[in-house]
């Protein structure tokens with residue numbers, strides 16, 4: 518009799534284990550409300566099933582944490598439980614973006630609008646046989662129209678003027694080379710543009726992303742996640758823009774595509790608590806980087822300072838904020854720089870992301886933004902595609918603006 522009872526218990530347990538395995542496999546995301554601070558929910562994509570995963574596809578560290586561990590010890594008397602194969606869920610194969618190095622070169626044709634107005638404009642004038650005062654004025658005007666700014670324009674014109682003799686005899690290729698050199702010089706080639714996103718002293722790097730709504734902030738956070746995953750890092754995203762519910766959905770979708778966990782708040786939740794939770798989760802999962810998106814409502818400067826200051830203070834109870842990126846829309850020109858200043862006064866910005874450079878002929882804005890704010894441009898947005906975000910490289914950028922035989926073909 519005892520044996521019969523034991524056998525029944527074993528069969529029941531085996532069935533329960535089988536059913537729970539099926540349920541967890543079928544889910545697209547895992548809700549972790551119990552783990553979360555009040556007002557916060559976490560979702561993470563299910564790790565891809567081995568047979569569906571293309572070679573090279575990987576999930577970042579956090580996403581693998583909830584993999585189901587079926588009980589491997591089978592009691593002798595238990596009958597075999599045959600589970601039907603898990604239904605493959607469409608769209609759940611994680612993407613592995615290419616590493617970020619060299620992206621600007623690959624995307625240089627996106628700067629075609631700036632290239633034709635700035636680069637070609639300058640080459641046309643400087644290619645003239647003998648440069649008159651009118652020609653120099655044209656050079657100046659071309660640079661100013663491209664938003665290079667007065668100080669840098671003066672510097673470039675002065676330096677070019679001292680090389681008039683060289684210009685007079687230069688071949689088109691030499692002219693391009695000279696122009697690339699002068700543009701590179703005003704782009705701050707020696708500025709440190711590395712992103713402080715690595716783990717340090719046993720804690721993840723924390724990247725705070727701030728900026729005016731509509732500048733492309735949430736999109737940029739999603740693209741940054743892809744850059745980091747492409748560069749082999751594990752990432753957790755924090756959707757601390759709780760002002761607009763769609764922003765969190767948007768971010769979650771970006772995260773899901775590359776197997777990155779997103780920590781989000783319920784609508785209207787305290788942004789600082791979401792940021793705190795994201796960093797706590799990232800620290801526990803021992804990921805490399807936690808990227809936190811923030812709301813950018815430009816209500817009052819005091820309000821903005823309070824909100825960003827609180828997020829930073831609360832986050833830093835666990836880990837220091839290692840990088841604060843300000844997202845700016847390149848198409849807003851000087852207006853954008855004025856708005857940017859408010860953010861730089863509210864929080865210590867360590868780098869600029871200039872978005873929508875593909876949609877403007879004013880590529881010179883990189884120069885003026887850096888000079889006016891005294892902060893290096895670290896990343897540039899060159900389109901709406903998921904991998905249209907590139908690390909900023911002064912020389913490659915100057916080359917793209919001036920154009921060469923290859924660049925002309927690509928454009």
Ligand SMILES: Nc1nc2c(ncn2[C@@H]2O[C@H](COP(=O)(O)OP(=O)(O)OP(=O)(O)O)[C@@H](O)[C@H]2O)c(=O)[nH]1
Pocket residue numbers: 728729730731732733734735736737758761764812813872873874875876897898899900901905
């Ligand atoms: N052409 C182009 N469009 C971009 C770029 N970056 C972002 N965008 C677009 O800009 C629009 C606004 O982007 P969001 O990420 O929603 O802007 P946001 O700043 O987060 O706005 P909120 O979520 O309201 O705070 C979207 O249509 C993006 O696709 C870029 O580099 N080039």
